[in-house]
Each structure stands twice: as C-alpha cells, then as structure tokens.
Amino acid sequence: MRYRNATAYRFLTPYLLIFAIFWIWPIISSFLISFQATRTVPWRFAPTFNWGRLIGDPAFFNALKNTLLILVIQVPVMISLAVVMAVLLNSPLLKARGLYRFAFFAPVVVGEVAYSAVFRLMFSLDFGIVNKLLNSVGLEKIDWFSNVTPAMALIMIAVTWRWAGYNAIIILAGLQSIPDDVYEAATLDRVSKLKQFFYITLPLLKPVIVFCAVLSIIGTMQLFTEPFLITERGGPGGGTETLGLLLYRQGFRSLNFGYASAIAYTMAGLAIAITLVQLWLTREPK
C-alpha cells in the first residue's frame, strides 16, 4: 500500500465532514448539554441540574424499568426464535425453501409505521382479528390496550415479529460458514442431530449470536415507535413508556434539551456496558 496523504484525504474529506458535523460533534455536544440548565436563556452550566433530577425522577425509573423488562424478556425469546428459524431454514430436507424464507424475512422491509398500524388494528378489543380468533376457539378476549401486562406483551410480540427474521438472516449466514465436514465426521461417529446442534452448532455460532444479541439490545433500548404508535404514547398510563419515548417527550414536547440529553447519555452508558460485555464474551481464548 502506498503512502499518499493528499489522495487519501481527497476521497475521505466529504464523508469525514458529514461524520464530524452530524455524528462526532453531536456526541460531544449532548454530553455537554446534559450538564446545562436549558430552560433558561441563555443556557447556564449547572452540573447537577439534570443528573440530579434524573436520579429522583419516578418517570425516568418507570421508563428504565419498562425498557429493561422488554430487553430481558423480548431479546432472548427473539434470538432463540431466530436460531430455530435459521437452523430449520438451513435444513437440506426443506421443500419450498423460498416460500419459508419469504415468510420470515419479509417483515425486514416493513416500516415501523405500517406495521404499528396493522398491529394496532389486529389487537383491538372488540373488533381485532386476534380477539375474534381467541373467542372462536373458546378463549376469553384480551384487553390489549387498557392493562399493562397485555400491553407490554403486545409491544414484545410486535418487535419480535419485526426483527426475528432479520436476526435469522445473520445467523443463517453464520450457519452456512460452518464447514460440512464437521457434521459429516460427527454423523460417522453416530452423534445424534440434537447433540450435534448443542455441541457443534451452538458453540460455533456463539460469536454471531452474541453479535445479534448486542444489536438487538441496543435497538430495543431505543424503542420508540411501537409504544408511540401501538400503545398510544406509552399507554396505559405510562405502562409501556420506554426511555426512547421519555427522551422524545422531554426533548421534543417539553423542549427540555438538557434533561433529554441526560436520558440519552444513560442509554449510551448502557450501550457501552453491553458492548464491553460482548467484547469480553467473544474474546479470543489465550
């Protein structure tokens, strides 16, 4: 490779300018804003103004609790489902593979607004198709929007539907990179398919699964559209309010930029912690 400063920067500069203005500077800026009282003109430096409020704000802890609850339940369920989808889609015995792939991968292209609208309609109390189907098999209909537990379940169902296939695509690519002869050797040694899955497939997939889990955690941590549109601004009564929604409310409804930045940096702190855990989990063994 050649040492060429001028040429390299001619190719890099347009992108780096945008990257600096709309990514690096905002990262620094929102950190600084979180230490300022932004509801006075001009803003003034007040290091404990927002962070102090944060630690004593029940709305923040409610949003944090809901976000973590969704994370802890939804991400493992979705990743397990994605592994099952990927392994089954990868089976050489599968017929009409294209149809199955379409079914699981299609949600990847569906926008948040479109699918939020459909889920809202499908789960409505009296006329939603889901309750009608529950009724028709003799089950009680569920009030998905007025009680906290079903509303949380609905958010998790919606997110899982939207993202399981996305993760399955990544896991499937990981599966296909495992060489066939590993399995052939195991089959010759009469290792059952189930044991092969637990002792060969899963360990070899670990880095990919951890990667998917980290992506999903960081995505779910910022969950906004689903509680905004499906459960109507985090309803019932804040029962599905997430950190993303609280940030939106504080930053863009109350225009309280300092407090919203503190919330954003809480999310960043969680993301950094999770990334460090990922690096530790997938470290090269010595």
Place this chain on the structure above:
Amino acid sequence: MTSRSQRRLGRSILLHLVLTPLALIWLFPLWMMVVFSTMPDNGIFSPGIELLPHDGFLDNFNNLQRDTNFVGAIGISVSVAVTYTFLSVLLTSMAGWALARYDFLGKGVVVAIIFGTITLPYAVVLIPQFIMVARDFQLANTWIALIVPPLFNSLGVLFMRQAFSMMPAELFDAARVEGVKEWRIFLFVALPLARPMLAALAIILFLASWNNYLWPLLINSQPGAMTAPVALGTLIGLTKVSWGGIMAGAVMLTVPMLIVFVLLQRHFIAGIAAGAVK
C-alpha cells in the same frame, strides 16, 4: 437402508409440521394489512371474521387522500430516498476506498473513531442534530434536513472498505503503471468491480431512508414537508379517521418494498448479513 430413508422422511415431515404454522403466523399480519386495505371501515369494525380481500382499496385510498396528502408525501419519500441513497453510496464508497487502499497520516485515528462510536445509540446525537438543523441552520421542513444528517451512517464505510480491500492490488497497480489517475482508477476500475456490494448497500440504504420515522417526524413536521411514514403516523390514533385508508397507506409503503425484496433477495440478504462482518 429402508429404515434410514424412513427416518429421513419422518424428520422431513416433522420439519414442515413445525415450520409451516410458524410461517403462516409470520405472514398473517402482512396478509391482514392487505385484507384491511380493501375493506370499508364498517367491515373492519364488525363482529365477523373476514380473512379474504374485498374490493374497496380505491375507496380507502380516496379516504386516505382526504385525510392527508399521501401522494405528495410519497413523492417526497421517493425523492429523498433516491437522493440519499445515491449520495450515501458515493460518500461511503469513496471513504471506504481510501481506508482500504491507501496508507495515510491519521488513518488509525479515523478507523478507531468510526469503530469506537459505532455501537453508540442514535438517541445520543438526536438532540444536538435537531438543535443544529432546526435552530442554527434554520433548515427544518426542507429536503436538506431529511437527506444530509443521516449521511453520517458509518456502516457503509466499513462495508465498502471490506469490499475494496478484498480486491487484488495488481488490478490497480497495472492501471497506475499506465499513468491512470487515482480517481479514474476508483471510478472506472474499482467501482465496477464492486457492483454486487454497491447493489447490496444501495438497497439497504434506500430501505432505511424509505422507512425512517423518528428523524423525519422531528424535523419535518409541517404538513407539506412530511414523508409518507410521518404523514401516515399522524393519522394513527385520531378518532375521526378512516382505518381502511391507513391500511391502504401501509400497503402502499410496504408492497413495493416486498416486490423489491423478492426480486433482489440475494442482495438484500447479503447487505444484512454483511452487518455481521467485522
């Protein structure tokens, strides 16, 4: 041998018995989207179970257009997505090329900053971006506000860097010996060779722009400046609104992407799977 092929058959049947119901459940919301988009509102809100499409799509579309200027919003969404995709592919492949094929002062720093910040949540930059674009630059409700800030995305840079660094150096050295300029090598040798990767990247970027919701919701909130998802989102939750119309809008946002997905599945999947390439 018979028992082995019988076992195979048994496994195959079991596989399809597990996968088919799961696939049907997964297709169900999309199917219902289409069904709802063809039903009048009094049909959607009736006690019966309707699982087949009717013929009311055009009526619903007219209701939607009455509730919000959806066609205009689609026009904005298409123009923004096309422009964004073109610019983003250009910028990120130029940057990826520089990182893959040259040594230069500060390269380590650039790579470290890109990698080091890639897992930070987007929420962190939202507020400064908004303040900058809306207040400092006074660009709210313009196309620039929709197109330029999202160009910061660095996944494309890493993707193209990977693509260019896998190409053999001799290809480019041969051209250099002939005295071909670097930008011509990039444009006429490297880019054509990277066509499959460019296609994968373009599809993913187009989709991201087409479906983008939060940023357009914040920055372009005036009726004439909204993108299609934002315009549709404003209707959800209103009391006097046609749900059949909302579903017609959802179909118009979704079905073109599904068709693109079916036609270009290979590129789509390559683009998503490459997210995992480190």
